[in-house]
Amino acid sequence: MSIKLKLKSGQPVVGSWLNSASPIIAETMALTGFDFLTVDVEHSAVDLVQTQILFQAIRSGNPHCAPLVRLAGNTYAETKRFLDAGASGVIAPFINNADQARELLRAVKYPPQGMRGVGFCRANGYGMHLQQSVAVANDETFVCVQIEHMDAVRNINEILAVPGIDAVMIGPYDLSASIGITAQFDHPEMVAAVNTIGAACQRHGVAAGIHVVQPDVAEVVRRYREGYRFIAYSLDITMLMNACMNGLSEIHRQIPVK
Template identity: 45%
Template sequence: MSELRQAVRAGDSVVGTWVTIGHPAVAEMSAELGFDFVVLDAEHSSMSLETVENLARAVDAASGETKPVVRLPDDDPTRIKRVLDTGVSGVIVPMIETAEQARAVVRATRYPPEGERGVAGSRAAKYGLELEEYFERANDELLVMVQIESAKGVGHAGSIAAVDGVDALFVGPADLSASIGRFGETDSSTPRFPLFWTPSENPTPRSEPSHSTRQTWRNGLKSASTFRSSASTLTI
Protein backbone atom coordinates (compact mmCIF):
# COMPACT_ATOMS: atom_id res chain seq x y z
CA MET A 1 0.00 0.00 0.00
CA SER A 2 1.35 3.44 -0.88
CA GLU A 3 2.29 5.80 1.96
CA LEU A 4 -0.40 8.29 0.92
CA ARG A 5 -3.17 5.72 0.86
CA GLN A 6 -1.96 4.16 4.08
CA ALA A 7 -1.98 7.55 5.83
CA VAL A 8 -5.50 8.32 4.63
CA ARG A 9 -6.85 4.95 5.69
CA ALA A 10 -5.13 5.25 9.07
CA GLY A 11 -6.90 8.56 9.68
CA ASP A 12 -3.69 10.59 9.67
CA SER A 13 -3.87 14.23 8.60
CA VAL A 14 -2.61 14.74 5.05
CA VAL A 15 -2.60 18.08 3.25
CA GLY A 16 -2.76 18.81 -0.45
CA THR A 17 -3.17 21.69 -2.86
CA TRP A 18 -5.23 22.24 -6.00
CA VAL A 19 -3.97 23.00 -9.52
CA THR A 20 -6.23 24.26 -12.32
CA ILE A 21 -3.55 25.93 -14.44
CA GLY A 22 -2.25 23.50 -17.02
CA HIS A 23 1.42 24.46 -16.95
CA PRO A 24 3.98 21.96 -15.61
CA ALA A 25 5.85 24.70 -13.75
CA VAL A 26 2.79 25.41 -11.59
CA ALA A 27 2.42 21.73 -10.66
CA GLU A 28 6.14 21.35 -10.00
CA MET A 29 6.31 24.47 -7.81
CA SER A 30 3.26 23.29 -5.88
CA ALA A 31 4.93 19.94 -5.25
CA GLU A 32 8.12 21.67 -4.07
CA LEU A 33 6.14 23.28 -1.23
CA GLY A 34 5.99 19.96 0.58
CA PHE A 35 2.33 19.02 0.29
CA ASP A 36 1.41 15.37 0.61
CA PHE A 37 -0.42 15.50 -2.72
CA VAL A 38 -1.32 17.85 -5.57
CA VAL A 39 -4.78 17.59 -7.13
CA LEU A 40 -4.75 18.12 -10.90
CA ASP A 41 -8.25 19.32 -11.70
CA ALA A 42 -9.50 17.79 -14.94
CA GLU A 43 -13.14 18.58 -14.12
CA HIS A 44 -13.30 22.37 -13.84
CA SER A 45 -10.39 23.33 -16.08
CA SER A 46 -9.38 23.11 -19.74
CA MET A 47 -6.79 20.38 -19.11
CA SER A 48 -6.51 17.63 -21.70
CA LEU A 49 -5.30 14.13 -20.90
CA GLU A 50 -1.91 15.02 -22.34
CA THR A 51 -1.75 18.04 -20.02
CA VAL A 52 -2.65 15.89 -17.02
CA GLU A 53 0.16 13.48 -17.87
CA ASN A 54 2.68 16.31 -18.22
CA LEU A 55 1.61 17.81 -14.90
CA ALA A 56 1.97 14.38 -13.26
CA ARG A 57 5.52 14.23 -14.62
CA ALA A 58 6.20 17.65 -13.14
CA VAL A 59 4.94 16.63 -9.69
CA ASP A 60 7.03 13.45 -9.81
CA ALA A 61 10.10 15.46 -10.87
CA ALA A 62 9.94 17.67 -7.78
CA SER A 63 12.00 16.85 -4.71
CA GLY A 64 10.17 15.25 -1.81
CA GLU A 65 7.32 12.76 -1.70
CA THR A 66 4.37 14.78 -3.06
CA LYS A 67 1.99 12.61 -5.11
CA PRO A 68 -0.20 13.60 -8.09
CA VAL A 69 -3.93 12.95 -7.78
CA VAL A 70 -6.46 13.76 -10.53
CA ARG A 71 -10.01 14.98 -10.15
CA LEU A 72 -11.90 13.46 -13.05
CA PRO A 73 -14.77 15.08 -14.97
CA ASP A 74 -17.11 12.15 -14.23
CA ASP A 75 -17.21 8.46 -13.34
CA ASP A 76 -16.78 7.11 -16.86
CA PRO A 77 -14.66 3.92 -16.56
CA THR A 78 -12.76 4.54 -19.80
CA ARG A 79 -11.78 8.01 -18.62
CA ILE A 80 -10.69 6.59 -15.26
CA LYS A 81 -8.54 3.97 -17.02
CA ARG A 82 -6.84 6.52 -19.26
CA VAL A 83 -6.05 8.85 -16.36
CA LEU A 84 -4.61 6.04 -14.25
CA ASP A 85 -2.40 5.03 -17.18
CA THR A 86 -0.65 8.41 -16.86
CA GLY A 87 0.88 7.18 -13.60
CA VAL A 88 -0.95 9.27 -11.03
CA SER A 89 -1.33 8.05 -7.47
CA GLY A 90 -5.08 8.36 -7.18
CA VAL A 91 -8.34 9.84 -8.39
CA ILE A 92 -11.17 11.99 -7.09
CA VAL A 93 -14.49 11.19 -8.76
CA PRO A 94 -17.25 13.83 -8.61
CA MET A 95 -21.01 13.58 -8.10
CA ILE A 96 -21.27 10.15 -6.51
CA GLU A 97 -24.74 9.63 -5.08
CA THR A 98 -25.11 5.90 -4.43
CA ALA A 99 -23.10 2.92 -3.25
CA GLU A 100 -23.66 1.30 -6.66
CA GLN A 101 -21.90 4.23 -8.33
CA ALA A 102 -19.06 4.02 -5.82
CA ARG A 103 -18.60 0.29 -6.41
CA ALA A 104 -18.42 0.90 -10.16
CA VAL A 105 -15.72 3.52 -9.60
CA VAL A 106 -13.66 1.11 -7.52
CA ARG A 107 -14.01 -1.60 -10.16
CA ALA A 108 -12.76 0.83 -12.81
CA THR A 109 -9.59 1.47 -10.79
CA ARG A 110 -8.79 -2.19 -10.14
CA TYR A 111 -7.14 -4.76 -12.38
CA PRO A 112 -8.85 -8.18 -12.64
CA PRO A 113 -9.98 -10.15 -10.79
CA GLU A 114 -10.90 -7.37 -8.33
CA GLY A 115 -12.01 -5.03 -11.11
CA GLU A 116 -12.17 -4.35 -14.80
CA ARG A 117 -9.34 -1.91 -15.54
CA GLY A 118 -7.60 -2.66 -18.82
CA VAL A 119 -3.90 -3.54 -18.84
CA ALA A 120 -1.42 -1.52 -20.91
CA GLY A 121 2.27 -0.69 -21.02
CA SER A 122 1.69 2.98 -20.25
CA ARG A 123 3.63 5.53 -18.21
CA ALA A 124 2.21 4.04 -15.01
CA ALA A 125 4.01 0.77 -15.85
CA LYS A 126 7.20 2.49 -17.07
CA TYR A 127 6.00 2.00 -20.65
CA GLY A 128 5.85 -1.75 -20.23
CA LEU A 129 9.25 -2.18 -18.60
CA GLU A 130 7.61 -2.82 -15.22
CA LEU A 131 4.22 -4.05 -16.39
CA GLU A 132 4.09 -7.18 -14.25
CA GLU A 133 5.30 -5.35 -11.14
CA TYR A 134 2.80 -2.53 -11.62
CA PHE A 135 -0.03 -4.99 -12.22
CA GLU A 136 0.76 -6.69 -8.93
CA ARG A 137 0.88 -3.54 -6.81
CA ALA A 138 -1.54 -1.09 -8.45
CA ASN A 139 -4.73 -2.34 -6.80
CA ASP A 140 -3.24 -1.77 -3.35
CA GLU A 141 -1.50 1.53 -4.12
CA LEU A 142 -4.14 3.67 -5.83
CA LEU A 143 -6.08 6.13 -3.70
CA VAL A 144 -9.79 6.36 -4.53
CA MET A 145 -11.83 9.32 -3.33
CA VAL A 146 -15.42 10.17 -4.22
CA GLN A 147 -17.22 13.47 -3.94
CA ILE A 148 -20.49 13.98 -2.05
CA GLU A 149 -22.09 16.94 -3.80
CA SER A 150 -25.84 16.54 -3.57
CA ALA A 151 -28.54 16.00 -0.99
CA LYS A 152 -29.05 12.51 -2.44
CA GLY A 153 -25.36 11.82 -1.93
CA VAL A 154 -25.59 12.92 1.70
CA GLY A 155 -28.55 10.58 2.18
CA HIS A 156 -26.46 7.67 0.94
CA ALA A 157 -23.16 8.76 2.51
CA GLY A 158 -23.09 5.86 4.97
CA SER A 159 -23.42 3.18 2.30
CA ILE A 160 -20.97 4.99 -0.01
CA ALA A 161 -18.35 5.19 2.74
CA ALA A 162 -18.83 1.49 3.46
CA VAL A 163 -17.87 0.45 -0.08
CA ASP A 164 -14.65 -1.55 -0.02
CA GLY A 165 -11.99 0.41 -1.89
CA VAL A 166 -13.37 3.90 -1.22
CA ASP A 167 -10.64 5.59 0.80
CA ALA A 168 -12.14 9.03 1.43
CA LEU A 169 -15.21 11.17 0.93
CA PHE A 170 -14.71 14.69 -0.37
CA VAL A 171 -17.62 17.01 0.46
CA GLY A 172 -18.01 19.48 -2.42
CA PRO A 173 -19.45 22.60 -0.75
CA ALA A 174 -20.38 24.56 -3.89
CA ASP A 175 -22.43 21.89 -5.65
CA LEU A 176 -23.85 20.58 -2.38
CA SER A 177 -25.08 24.01 -1.30
CA ALA A 178 -26.56 24.53 -4.79
CA SER A 179 -28.26 21.13 -4.60
CA ILE A 180 -30.15 22.09 -1.46
CA GLY A 181 -31.07 25.59 -2.60
CA ARG A 182 -28.55 27.32 -0.32
CA PHE A 183 -25.76 28.11 -2.78
CA GLY A 184 -22.68 29.65 -1.21
CA GLU A 185 -23.98 29.49 2.36
CA THR A 186 -21.15 27.22 3.49
CA ASP A 187 -20.56 29.20 6.68
CA SER A 188 -24.23 29.55 7.65
CA SER A 189 -25.12 28.64 11.23
CA THR A 190 -28.65 27.67 10.18
CA PRO A 191 -29.51 24.12 9.05
CA ARG A 192 -27.88 23.24 5.74
CA PHE A 193 -30.43 20.65 4.52
CA PRO A 194 -33.97 21.88 3.88
CA LEU A 195 -34.70 18.66 1.97
CA PHE A 196 -34.44 15.44 3.94
CA TRP A 197 -35.00 11.83 3.05
CA THR A 198 -33.68 8.40 3.84
CA PRO A 199 -32.09 6.31 1.08
CA SER A 200 -35.18 4.09 0.88
CA GLU A 201 -37.54 7.00 0.24
CA ASN A 202 -38.28 9.28 -2.66
CA PRO A 203 -36.84 12.80 -2.23
CA THR A 204 -39.93 14.24 -0.57
CA PRO A 205 -39.42 17.44 1.48
CA ARG A 206 -39.88 17.13 5.23
CA SER A 207 -39.64 19.67 7.98
CA GLU A 208 -37.21 17.65 10.09
CA PRO A 209 -34.78 14.86 9.27
CA SER A 210 -35.64 11.44 10.62
CA HIS A 211 -33.41 9.73 13.15
CA SER A 212 -32.31 7.22 10.50
CA THR A 213 -31.34 10.02 8.11
CA ARG A 214 -29.30 11.82 10.77
CA GLN A 215 -27.59 8.53 11.64
CA THR A 216 -26.83 7.94 7.94
CA TRP A 217 -25.11 11.30 7.72
CA ARG A 218 -23.10 10.67 10.87
CA ASN A 219 -22.07 7.22 9.70
CA GLY A 220 -21.19 8.44 6.23
CA LEU A 221 -19.08 11.36 7.27
CA LYS A 222 -17.31 9.40 10.02
CA SER A 223 -16.82 6.07 8.24
CA ALA A 224 -14.33 7.54 5.75
CA SER A 225 -11.82 10.35 5.91
CA THR A 226 -13.47 13.56 4.68
CA PHE A 227 -11.94 16.25 2.54
CA ARG A 228 -12.80 19.83 3.42
CA SER A 229 -11.86 22.33 0.77
CA SER A 230 -10.62 25.90 0.99
CA ALA A 231 -9.39 28.25 -1.70
CA SER A 232 -6.06 26.53 -2.19
CA THR A 233 -5.63 23.51 0.07
CA LEU A 234 -7.33 20.27 1.03
CA THR A 235 -6.90 18.62 4.40
CA ILE A 236 -8.09 15.17 5.36
Protein backbone atom coordinates in the same frame (compact mmCIF):
# COMPACT_ATOMS: atom_id res chain seq x y z
CA MET B 1 4.57 7.09 3.65
CA SER B 2 1.73 7.15 1.10
CA ILE B 3 -1.33 9.33 1.60
CA LYS B 4 -3.41 6.15 2.01
CA LEU B 5 -1.26 4.95 4.90
CA LYS B 6 -1.17 8.39 6.51
CA LEU B 7 -4.95 8.65 6.43
CA LYS B 8 -5.40 5.11 7.76
CA SER B 9 -3.19 6.01 10.72
CA GLY B 10 -5.22 9.17 11.38
CA GLN B 11 -2.58 11.62 10.20
CA PRO B 12 -3.56 14.77 8.30
CA VAL B 13 -2.79 14.91 4.60
CA VAL B 14 -2.52 18.39 3.08
CA GLY B 15 -2.31 19.04 -0.64
CA SER B 16 -3.47 21.53 -3.21
CA TRP B 17 -5.20 21.88 -6.56
CA LEU B 18 -3.87 22.59 -10.06
CA ASN B 19 -6.15 24.39 -12.52
CA SER B 20 -3.45 25.82 -14.75
CA ALA B 21 -1.64 23.63 -17.23
CA SER B 22 1.77 24.90 -16.13
CA PRO B 23 4.32 22.16 -15.38
CA ILE B 24 6.57 24.82 -13.85
CA ILE B 25 3.90 25.73 -11.30
CA ALA B 26 3.19 22.05 -10.65
CA GLU B 27 6.86 21.27 -10.09
CA THR B 28 7.32 24.33 -7.86
CA MET B 29 4.31 23.49 -5.70
CA ALA B 30 5.52 19.90 -5.34
CA LEU B 31 8.91 21.20 -4.21
CA THR B 32 7.27 23.04 -1.31
CA GLY B 33 6.25 19.77 0.34
CA PHE B 34 2.56 19.19 -0.35
CA ASP B 35 1.43 15.61 0.30
CA PHE B 36 -0.57 15.59 -2.93
CA LEU B 37 -1.42 17.80 -5.89
CA THR B 38 -4.69 17.30 -7.74
CA VAL B 39 -4.98 18.12 -11.42
CA ASP B 40 -8.54 19.38 -11.87
CA VAL B 41 -9.90 18.23 -15.22
CA GLU B 42 -13.51 18.90 -14.21
CA HIS B 43 -13.29 22.69 -13.87
CA SER B 44 -10.36 23.53 -16.13
CA ALA B 45 -9.32 23.21 -19.77
CA VAL B 46 -6.49 20.79 -18.94
CA ASP B 47 -6.55 17.72 -21.21
CA LEU B 48 -5.10 14.22 -20.87
CA VAL B 49 -1.75 14.99 -22.51
CA GLN B 50 -1.26 18.09 -20.36
CA THR B 51 -2.26 16.11 -17.28
CA GLN B 52 0.42 13.49 -17.93
CA ILE B 53 3.01 16.27 -18.27
CA LEU B 54 1.80 17.75 -14.96
CA PHE B 55 2.12 14.34 -13.29
CA GLN B 56 5.72 14.16 -14.54
CA ALA B 57 6.40 17.66 -13.21
CA ILE B 58 4.97 16.78 -9.79
CA ARG B 59 7.18 13.70 -9.52
CA SER B 60 10.19 15.73 -10.67
CA GLY B 61 9.58 18.30 -7.96
CA ASN B 62 8.96 15.76 -5.21
CA PRO B 63 8.74 11.98 -5.72
CA HIS B 64 6.78 11.71 -2.47
CA CYS B 65 4.04 14.12 -3.61
CA ALA B 66 1.10 12.07 -4.89
CA PRO B 67 -0.24 13.19 -8.28
CA LEU B 68 -4.03 12.93 -8.19
CA VAL B 69 -6.72 13.77 -10.73
CA ARG B 70 -10.19 15.18 -10.12
CA LEU B 71 -12.11 13.52 -12.92
CA ALA B 72 -14.58 15.34 -15.14
CA GLY B 73 -16.91 12.35 -14.96
CA ASN B 74 -16.84 8.78 -13.74
CA THR B 75 -16.68 6.78 -16.94
CA TYR B 76 -14.58 3.66 -17.23
CA ALA B 77 -12.62 5.01 -20.21
CA GLU B 78 -11.73 8.33 -18.58
CA THR B 79 -10.75 6.80 -15.24
CA LYS B 80 -8.53 4.19 -16.87
CA ARG B 81 -6.72 6.68 -19.11
CA PHE B 82 -5.79 9.06 -16.28
CA LEU B 83 -4.57 6.18 -14.13
CA ASP B 84 -2.50 4.90 -17.04
CA ALA B 85 -1.04 8.41 -17.40
CA GLY B 86 0.37 8.11 -13.89
CA ALA B 87 -2.26 9.26 -11.40
CA SER B 88 -1.69 7.83 -7.92
CA GLY B 89 -5.39 8.18 -7.30
CA VAL B 90 -8.67 9.70 -8.37
CA ILE B 91 -11.18 12.12 -6.89
CA ALA B 92 -14.55 11.35 -8.45
CA PRO B 93 -17.25 14.05 -8.59
CA PHE B 94 -20.96 13.59 -7.95
CA ILE B 95 -21.02 10.07 -6.54
CA ASN B 96 -24.67 9.99 -5.48
CA ASN B 97 -25.32 6.31 -4.81
CA ALA B 98 -23.65 2.98 -4.14
CA ASP B 99 -23.99 1.78 -7.74
CA GLN B 100 -21.96 4.75 -8.97
CA ALA B 101 -19.33 4.06 -6.30
CA ARG B 102 -19.10 0.43 -7.37
CA GLU B 103 -18.71 1.44 -11.03
CA LEU B 104 -15.88 3.78 -10.04
CA LEU B 105 -14.08 1.05 -8.12
CA ARG B 106 -14.48 -1.37 -11.02
CA ALA B 107 -12.73 1.14 -13.28
CA VAL B 108 -9.93 1.74 -10.76
CA LYS B 109 -9.15 -1.87 -9.84
CA TYR B 110 -7.48 -4.50 -11.98
CA PRO B 111 -9.11 -7.98 -12.18
CA PRO B 112 -10.30 -9.81 -10.23
CA GLN B 113 -11.47 -6.87 -8.05
CA GLY B 114 -12.32 -4.72 -11.06
CA MET B 115 -12.11 -4.36 -14.81
CA ARG B 116 -9.24 -1.94 -15.38
CA GLY B 117 -7.51 -2.87 -18.62
CA VAL B 118 -3.85 -3.84 -18.76
CA GLY B 119 -1.56 -2.21 -21.32
CA PHE B 120 1.83 -0.55 -21.64
CA CYS B 121 1.64 2.99 -20.23
CA ARG B 122 3.45 5.49 -18.05
CA ALA B 123 1.97 3.95 -14.87
CA ASN B 124 3.91 0.72 -15.45
CA GLY B 125 7.08 2.16 -16.96
CA TYR B 126 5.72 1.67 -20.48
CA GLY B 127 5.66 -2.07 -19.90
CA MET B 128 9.03 -2.41 -18.18
CA HIS B 129 7.42 -2.88 -14.75
CA LEU B 130 4.02 -4.13 -15.83
CA GLN B 131 3.73 -7.19 -13.57
CA GLN B 132 5.00 -5.37 -10.48
CA SER B 133 2.74 -2.39 -11.14
CA VAL B 134 -0.40 -4.47 -11.60
CA ALA B 135 0.43 -6.52 -8.49
CA VAL B 136 0.38 -3.49 -6.18
CA ALA B 137 -1.99 -1.07 -7.92
CA ASN B 138 -5.20 -2.37 -6.36
CA ASP B 139 -3.84 -1.79 -2.86
CA GLU B 140 -1.98 1.45 -3.55
CA THR B 141 -4.33 3.46 -5.79
CA PHE B 142 -6.11 6.17 -3.78
CA VAL B 143 -9.88 6.56 -4.25
CA CYS B 144 -11.85 9.58 -3.04
CA VAL B 145 -15.54 10.18 -3.75
CA GLN B 146 -17.04 13.65 -3.77
CA ILE B 147 -20.33 14.14 -1.96
CA GLU B 148 -21.96 17.07 -3.72
CA HIS B 149 -25.72 16.47 -3.68
CA MET B 150 -28.41 15.77 -1.10
CA ASP B 151 -29.10 12.47 -2.85
CA ALA B 152 -25.56 11.45 -1.89
CA VAL B 153 -26.13 12.57 1.70
CA ARG B 154 -29.26 10.43 1.89
CA ASN B 155 -27.30 7.47 0.49
CA ILE B 156 -24.06 8.13 2.36
CA ASN B 157 -24.01 4.93 4.42
CA GLU B 158 -24.63 2.75 1.37
CA ILE B 159 -21.93 4.61 -0.58
CA LEU B 160 -19.30 4.25 2.14
CA ALA B 161 -20.12 0.57 2.59
CA VAL B 162 -18.62 -0.07 -0.87
CA PRO B 163 -15.14 -1.57 -0.28
CA GLY B 164 -12.16 0.42 -1.52
CA ILE B 165 -13.12 4.02 -0.76
CA ASP B 166 -10.30 5.79 1.08
CA ALA B 167 -11.74 9.28 1.54
CA VAL B 168 -14.74 11.51 1.04
CA MET B 169 -14.46 15.10 -0.13
CA ILE B 170 -17.41 17.39 0.45
CA GLY B 171 -18.27 19.67 -2.47
CA PRO B 172 -19.78 22.57 -0.48
CA TYR B 173 -20.92 24.75 -3.37
CA ASP B 174 -22.74 22.02 -5.29
CA LEU B 175 -24.09 20.46 -2.11
CA SER B 176 -25.54 23.75 -0.89
CA ALA B 177 -26.98 24.41 -4.36
CA SER B 178 -28.74 21.04 -4.33
CA ILE B 179 -30.44 22.08 -1.08
CA GLY B 180 -31.46 25.43 -2.60
CA ILE B 181 -29.15 27.51 -0.39
CA THR B 182 -26.16 28.11 -2.67
CA ALA B 183 -22.99 29.09 -0.75
CA GLN B 184 -24.91 29.47 2.54
CA PHE B 185 -22.51 27.23 4.41
CA ASP B 186 -23.76 28.18 7.88
CA HIS B 187 -27.39 27.44 7.03
CA PRO B 188 -28.83 24.81 9.43
CA GLU B 189 -29.69 22.42 6.58
CA MET B 190 -26.16 22.63 5.23
CA VAL B 191 -24.64 22.14 8.67
CA ALA B 192 -26.88 19.11 9.21
CA ALA B 193 -25.87 17.61 5.85
CA VAL B 194 -22.17 18.08 6.58
CA ASN B 195 -22.58 16.55 10.04
CA THR B 196 -24.34 13.54 8.50
CA ILE B 197 -21.41 13.02 6.14
CA GLY B 198 -18.87 13.36 8.95
CA ALA B 199 -20.68 10.86 11.16
CA ALA B 200 -20.84 8.36 8.31
CA CYS B 201 -17.11 8.74 7.65
CA GLN B 202 -16.36 7.93 11.28
CA ARG B 203 -18.75 4.99 11.22
CA HIS B 204 -17.15 3.45 8.13
CA GLY B 205 -13.51 4.35 8.85
CA VAL B 206 -13.23 6.61 5.80
CA ALA B 207 -11.22 9.85 5.95
CA ALA B 208 -13.28 13.03 5.77
CA GLY B 209 -11.97 15.60 3.31
CA ILE B 210 -12.64 19.17 2.31
CA HIS B 211 -11.24 21.79 -0.07
CA VAL B 212 -10.37 25.09 1.62
CA VAL B 213 -10.50 27.20 -1.54
CA GLN B 214 -9.09 30.47 -0.21
CA PRO B 215 -5.50 30.30 1.12
CA ASP B 216 -6.69 30.67 4.70
CA VAL B 217 -4.47 28.81 7.17
CA ALA B 218 -6.84 29.48 10.06
CA GLU B 219 -9.64 27.68 8.22
CA VAL B 220 -7.39 24.70 7.50
CA VAL B 221 -6.62 24.43 11.23
CA ARG B 222 -10.31 24.78 12.08
CA ARG B 223 -11.25 22.04 9.62
CA TYR B 224 -8.58 19.77 11.07
CA ARG B 225 -9.99 20.31 14.55
CA GLU B 226 -13.44 19.46 13.19
CA GLY B 227 -12.11 16.05 12.15
CA TYR B 228 -11.07 16.55 8.54
CA ARG B 229 -7.88 14.74 7.62
CA PHE B 230 -7.81 14.92 3.80
CA ILE B 231 -7.44 18.65 3.17
CA ALA B 232 -6.86 20.53 -0.07
CA TYR B 233 -5.33 23.95 0.57
CA SER B 234 -6.41 26.44 -2.09
CA LEU B 235 -5.31 26.13 -5.74
CA ASP B 236 -2.56 27.43 -7.96
CA ILE B 237 -4.47 30.23 -9.71
CA THR B 238 -6.11 31.46 -6.49
CA MET B 239 -2.83 31.58 -4.56
CA LEU B 240 -1.16 33.40 -7.46
CA MET B 241 -4.04 35.86 -7.70
CA ASN B 242 -4.02 36.50 -3.94
CA ALA B 243 -0.25 37.05 -3.89
CA CYS B 244 -0.49 39.54 -6.76
CA MET B 245 -3.48 41.41 -5.31
CA ASN B 246 -2.07 41.60 -1.79
CA GLY B 247 1.35 42.67 -3.01
CA LEU B 248 -0.02 45.35 -5.32
CA SER B 249 -2.37 46.61 -2.64
CA GLU B 250 0.53 47.07 -0.23
CA ILE B 251 2.69 48.70 -2.93
CA HIS B 252 -0.09 51.16 -3.79
CA ARG B 253 -0.61 51.88 -0.09
CA GLN B 254 3.04 52.81 0.39
CA ILE B 255 3.67 54.33 -3.03
CA PRO B 256 0.78 56.63 -3.94
CA VAL B 257 -0.30 56.31 -7.55
CA LYS B 258 -1.76 59.42 -9.17
